[in-house]
Amino acid sequence: MSASGPIGIFDSGIGGLTVTAAIKQALPMERLFYFGDTQHVPYGPRTLEEVRTFSFAITEALLAQGCKMIVIACNTASAAALRPLREAYPDIPFVGMEPAVKPAVEQTRSGVVGVMATVATFQSELYNTIVERFAKGVTVLRQPCPGLVRQIESGAFDTPETEAMLQGWLSPMMEAHIDALVLGCTHYPIVRPLIERIVGPEVRVIDPAPAIARQVERVLEYDGLRCAARTEGVDRYFTSGDPEAFHRMMERLGLDGQEVEQATWEEANTLTLP
Ligand code: DGL
Numbered sequence: 001m002s003a004s005g006p007i008g009i010f011d012s013g014i015g016g017l018t019v020t021a022a023i024k025q026a027l028p029m030e031r032l033f034y035f036g037d038t039q040h041v042p043y044g045p046r047t048l049e050e051v052r053t054f055s056f057a058i059t060e061a062l063l064a065q066g067c068k069m070i071v072i073a074c075n076t077a078s079a080a081a082l083r084p085l086r087e088a089y090p091d092i093p094f095v096g097m098e099p100a101v102k103p104a105v106e107q108t109r110s111g112v113v114g115v116m117a118t119v120a121t122f123q124s125e126l127y128n129t130i131v132e133r134f135a136k137g138v139t140v141l142r143q144p145c146p147g148l149v150r151q152i153e154s155g156a157f158d159t160p161e162t163e164a165m166l167q168g169w170l171s172p173m174m175e176a177h178i179d180a181l182v183l184g185c186t187h188y189p190i191v192r193p194l195i196e197r198i199v200g201p202e203v204r205v206i207d208p209a210p211a212i213a214r215q216v217e218r219v220l221e222y223d224g225l226r227c228a229a230r231t232e233g234v235d236r237y238f239t240s241g242d243p244e245a246f247h248r249m250m251e252r253l254g255l256d257g258q259e260v261e262q263a264t265w266e267e268a269n270t271l272t273l274p
Contacts, residue, residue: 001068001091003225006031006236007216008062009071010055013041013153013241014249015187016073019097019209021255023071026213027220029227031235033065035263035273038241042149044118044185048080051120053269055081056088061263061271063092065236068225071216072096075117075185079124093219099127099184100208102134107204108180112139114173117184119144127184141176143169145185152187155249163194170198180204190253238263238273 007027009020013036020034035058037043043051055077059070070085070092072078078096086094099121104113113135121127122142131140148165156162173181181203183189189207196205220226235258239246243260250256264272 001225003068003227005066005068006033007069007071008033008035008059008065008067009073010035010037010058010062010077011074011186012036012043012076013038013149013187014246014253015149015152015185015190017250017253017255018186018189018207019071019073019212021253022209022213023216024255026210026217029230030220031227033062033067033235034237035062036237036239036241036246038153038239038246039265040240041153042118043074043076044120044149045146046120048120048124051077051080052084055085057265057269057271059085059089061273063089065273069093069095069216069220071212073186073212075099076120079121079126082126093223093225095212095216095219097186097208097212098130100182100206100211101130101140103211104180104182104204104206105134105138105140108138110177110179111137112141112176112178113180113182114141114143114170114178115182115184116143116145116169116188118149119146121184139176141173141178143173145169145188148191149185149187152190155252157190157252158194162191163198166191166194166198170195174199174203178203180206183207234258236261240265240271
């Protein structure tokens with residue numbers, strides 16, 4: 001493993017680009033390889049086992065490209081696969097997402113916090129362990145958001161339909177007096193302006209992406225893998241869906257100037273990157 005190798009990042013689609021943007025900002029010297037599994041999005045309604053199979057294949061494909069570290073920029077895939085991946089690849093540093101329940105619990109005054117995440121994330125041991133460990137004395141309201149990832153992947157970042165969906169999920173939590181709201185899926189920060197418009201300034205919306213970028217920095221530092229100068233070669237972006245459509249989304253999210261390459265699933269457990 002060499003410090004000049006790229007950081008591999010993946011998600012079910014465009015959600016992990018919110019984490020990628022934070023990593024790019026914190027670590028401008030690093031080269032990033034991103035894979036969005038648009039063919040299989042959404043991961044949320046799938047079984048943890050299926051998401052684990054995808055995550056292993058994606059990790060292998062990214063490692064075959066020389067990645068020095070893997071960032072699972074997807075809460076669902078982290079819940080399904082972070083632990084088994086670390087066990088299977090003990091020499092590779094992994095950084096995964098976990099719902100930011102701890103900072104929400106630290107900040108709440110009303111004693112009620114909300115978490116938005118996928119159904120699979122809420123079913124996971126990772127999520128339930130975090131709530132057990134950190135939410136002592138605080139009520140944590142869980143809100144699955146079926147259909148929201150699809151809506152975001154279709155580009156409906158600020159439409160009346162997306163707003164109505166969010167309103168339906170957020171109103172009961174507001175009535176229960178949440179004052180902190182955790183975005184427990186990396187797609188959701190894309191609709192953060194809409195969410196903030198609905199919940200208003202009294203509710204603190206928490207996106208863990210900047211904290212994840214800091215964690216990536218710490219791990220690279222600790223493992224002596226930090227890149228001292230911008231290395232040769234550019235960032236690369238891959239999708240198992242339509243590269244042009246993916247590129248249009250990247251433009252909308254301010255990650256432009258990058259070609260998107262086609263990745264192909266040979267079977268459920270074999271991914272080929274060009
Ligand atoms: N962005 C993902 C997450 O953080 C995946 C959502 C999905 O594909 O359902 O959970």
